[in-house]
Amino acid sequence: MHEVMGQNGFHAVLNIARLPYLVDSYPPPDFEPGLRFDEVGRLMEAVEGIYGVRGGRRLIKQSGHYCFKYGIEGFGGVIGFADFALRLIPVSLRVRIGLEVLAEIFNRYSDQFITLGENEDWYFFMMKQCGLCWGRQTEGVACALAEGLLEETLYWITRGRRFAVEEFICLATGQAMCAIQVGKTPLN
Numbered sequence: 001m002h003e004v005m006g007q008n009g010f011h012a013v014l015n016i017a018r019l020p021y022l023v024d025s026y027p028p029p030d031f032e033p034g035l036r037f038d039e040v041g042r043l044m045e046a047v048e049g050i051y052g053v054r055g056g057r058r059l060i061k062q063s064g065h066y067c068f069k070y071g072i073e074g075f076g077g078v079i080g081f082a083d084f085a086l087r088l089i090p091v092s093l094r095v096r097i098g099l100e101v102l103a104e105i106f107n108r109y110s111d112q113f114i115t116l117g118e119n120e121d122w123y124f125f126m127m128k129q130c131g132l133c134w135g136r137q138t139e140g141v142a143c144a145l146a147e148g149l150l151e152e153t154l155y156w157i158t159r160g161r162r163f164a165v166e167e168f169i170c171l172a173t174g175q176a177m178c179a180i181q182v183g184k185t186p187l188n
């Protein structure tokens with residue numbers, strides 16, 4: 001978020017979100033949970049409060065892209081091997097692997113609870129417990145950070161392909177889960 005909104009913008013967000021203790025003191029890049037779910041929910045709400053719902057969600061989605069870029073650095077050497085192995089795997093299978101690995105990481109290292117589903121045209125990334133919209137009540141779907149993270153993961157794992165990635169139901173709008181649909185056919 002700091003990358004996307006700049007220092008001043010992000011500090012304003014932290015203050016509105018009642019998280020001033022994070023100014024200039026971000027959690028370290030490791031697998032320990034650095035923020036509570038209610039704090040993450042407040043962070044998202046503050047971004048939308050400052051930049052508007054539409055503009056805010058666009059910035060949050062971009063932040064999701066950066067989450068992938070920073071997140072993958074932490075995997076170091078494993079990525080070099082994955083990079084090599086991926087070349088041998090067809091694009092359609094890479095998409096499935098990307099979603100499975102992401103779900104596994106979330107389930108193992110956070111309290112986010114993710115299951116996967118699919119039909120002929122779509123994969124479904126379903127979050128029955130979701131930290132991104134925790135404590136929120138919104139008009140529309142609110143988990144743009146997960147959309148951005150998925151977009152960037154698939155872009156990387158397929159070497160530059162883009163896919164339709166869209167949240168279509170959300171806990172914050174009163175539904176039973178947050179769910180993001182991911183098109184099986186690349187857009188490019």
Ligand SMILES: [Zn+2]
Pocket residue numbers: 127130131132133134142143170171172178
């Ligand atoms: Zn959510």
